[in-house]
Amino acid sequence: xxxxxxxxxxxxxxVTAAKIIQAGGLVAIPTETVYGLGANAMDAEAVxxxxxxxxxxxxxxLIIHISCAEELNLYCHDIPEAAWLLASHFWPGPLTMVLPVxxxxxxxxxxxxxxxxxxxxxxxxxxxxxxxAGVPIAAPxxxxxxxxxxxxxxxVLNDYGTDGKIDAIIDGGPCEVGVESTIVDLTGKKPxxxxxxxxxxxxLTALLGELxxxxxxxxxxSNDAVVRAPGMKYKxxxxxxxxxxxxxxxxAAAAYIRRRFTDGDAVLCYKEELPLYEGCNPTxxxxxxxIRTLSSGLFAALRTLDRPEIKTIYARCPEGGGVAYAxxxxxxxxxxxxxxxxxxxx
Ligand code: AMP
Ligand code: MG
Numbered sequence: 001x002x003x004x005x006x007x008x009x010x011x012x013x014x015v016t017a018a019k020i021i022q023a024g025g026l027v028a029i030p031t032e033t034v035y036g037l038g039a040n041a042m043d044a045e046a047v048x049x050x051x052x053x054x055x056x057x058x059x060x061x062l063i064i065h066i067s068c069a070e071e072l073n074l075y076c077h078d079i080p081e082a083a084w085l086l087a088s089h090f091w092p093g094p095l096t097m098v099l100p101v102x103x104x105x106x107x108x109x110x111x112x113x114x115x116x117x118x119x120x121x122x123x124x125x126x127x128x129x130x131x132x133a134g135v136p137i138a139a140p141x142x143x144x145x146x147x148x149x150x151x152x153x154x155x156v157l158n159d160y161g162t163d164g165k166i167d168a169i170i171d172g173g174p175c176e177v178g179v180e181s182t183i184v185d186l187t188g189k190k191p192x193x194x195x196x197x198x199x200x201x202x203x204l205t206a207l208l209g210e211l212x213x214x215x216x217x218x219x220x221x222s223n224d225a226v227v228r229a230p231g232m233k234y235k236x237x238x239x240x241x242x243x244x245x246x247x248x249x250x251x252a253a254a255a256y257i258r259r260r261f262t263d264g265d266a267v268l269c270y271k272e273e274l275p276l277y278e279g280c281n282p283t284x285x286x287x288x289x290x291i292r293t294l295s296s297g298l299f300a301a302l303r304t305l306d307r308p309e310i311k312t313i314y315a316r317c318p319e320g321g322g323v324a325y326a327x328x329x330x331x332x333x334x335x336x337x338x339x340x341x342x343x344x345x346x
Contacts, residue, residue, distance in 0.1 A: 030172025036139030094198030
């Protein structure tokens with residue numbers, strides 16, 4: 001069986017893809033964050049196929065995707081005012097909320113938790129598909145587990161091929177945000193940030209008045225730790241090489257890296273820094289003048305550098321809040337929090 005490649009621009013795509021979802025199949029879906037690997041969130045067997053195809057650990061729950069905020073009532077209960085407020089500001093968009101789950105969502109989807117993560121994505125074709133299928137779509141990032149996330153349909157093809165490991169891919173072009181959604185847990189006393197993304201901590205705090213930041217966001221979590229977002233403990237977002245973040249000024253970082261650079265090394269930097277790395281075959285993932293280019297370009301660049309001959313990647317990482325906070329979080333996780341200050345090392 002071949003994998004169907006469907007275009008987001010084809011008006012038959014939502015109907016074709018909805019039939020696959022209703023029959024328990026897997027469809028890779030475009031969203032503004034990353035491409036997801038989707039199945040009917042209410043069908044335990046279909047959801048199990050996602051874990052199998054990705055090689056995803058079973059204790060890592062999935063995000064369910066809905067087509068509009070009103071559908072929250074169908075899958076969640078005891079929904080606080082804060083959830084409706086966030087939905088009215090940020091949906092459709094890159095924000096996921098964790099809420100108490102109703103029994104209609106099987107434990108395969110939630111990894112047995114009594115909560116579920118829910119999001120309403122921006123992509124028109126994906127929302128049309130959800131409406132057409134009449135069910136929520138459970139979808140983690142479409143990458144094979146442990147690989148950098150997928151931000152184009154081609155990335156999905158690279159991971160699964162076309163021989164039917166997944167039933168279809170909807171090609172909606174490159175993802176606009178490029179890093180996974182912001183996750184906020186609304187089941188505790190205070191709203192808690194479980195994963196930074198395109199909706200920034202500043203935007204959330206402005207609306208909610210308060211926001212706790214989970215420790216999984218701030219540092220490396222050991223594999224047997226009990227954490228609120230189980231996915232955050234896995235080595236994530238990473239190419240197979242060891243990644244080191246080199247902080248400090250552009251000049252100090254380039255001097256540090258150039259002193260050490262040998263065969264099997266690679267440099268991941270900002271567009272503006274390319275001239276500093278002549279002879280080191282650098283890869284730029286965006287411009288430091290426009291952080292959104294760094295978020296949309298990060299995973300594509302990490303995928304380019306995910307080659308057996310590359311053993312070490314020296315990476316430049318933006319500092320600060322806003323979207324830089326999400327980019328920094330993904331890169332630091334890819335680097336297992338190995339960060340060197342080039343200015344202190346000179
Ligand atoms: P991915 O689908 O690959 O973006 O990963 C989904 C993320 O959402 C993982 O980090 C999960 O741990 C997190 N997540 C999903 N469901 C829940 C939940 N009920 N409570 C907390 N985190 C969740
Ligand atoms: Mg993922």
